[in-house]
Amino acid sequence: MYRKLLLASALSILAPAAFADTCSINLEGNDLMKYNLTNIDISRSCKEFTINFKHTGKMARNVMGHNVVIARTADINAVDKDGIAAGLNNNYVKPGDTRVIAHSPTVGGGETTSVKIPVARLTNGPYSFFCSFPAHSALMKGTITLKP
Ligand SMILES: [Cu+2]
Numbered sequence: 001m002y003r004k005l006l007l008a009s010a011l012s013i014l015a016p017a018a019f020a021d022t023c024s025i026n027l028e029g030n031d032l033m034k035y036n037l038t039n040i041d042i043s044r045s046c047k048e049f050t051i052n053f054k055h056t057g058k059m060a061r062n063v064m065g066h067n068v069v070i071a072r073t074a075d076i077n078a079v080d081k082d083g084i085a086a087g088l089n090n091n092y093v094k095p096g097d098t099r100v101i102a103h104s105p106t107v108g109g110g111e112t113t114s115v116k117i118p119v120a121r122l123t124n125g126p127y128s129f130f131c132s133f134p135a136h137s138a139l140m141k142g143t144i145t146l147k148p
Helices: 002-020 073-086
Strands: 024-029 039-043 048-055 069-072 100-103 112-118 127-130 141-147
Touching (some): 069 073
Parallel strands (some): 024 048
Antiparallel strands (some): 048 112, 069 127, 100 112
16 A cells, blocks of 8 residues: 555656656667667657767777767668768768758767757658768667657
């Protein structure tokens, strides 16, 4: 009885915070060229959705840099190719690339960054997130699932 009551009160404290946090998520990438998530759910009720990204590795930005790029899944390969050509000074994203919905800066080990996604622009999916550092997108990518 006491435990049940305690659980109920704990839930009532946590619920509002959990709800308020549904328009952001924490994503990690490491020195093994891996994200810790393979899918990110985005609610259409969010005006803006933030991916907070942490590079949990130790390697430098120019050796094992990571970013987070949002684009249509069908456009990933072309966006990636142009991004690699654009180089690190452009965060491996071609300047003015209209296929890119949003992208973060490129960070090295121990650094954090974020990317804000204008959810209203996600109208022609499916969409994915990926890292456009050279040769990373083969392993570092995941799907975006739009929820009501
Ligand atoms: Cu990467």
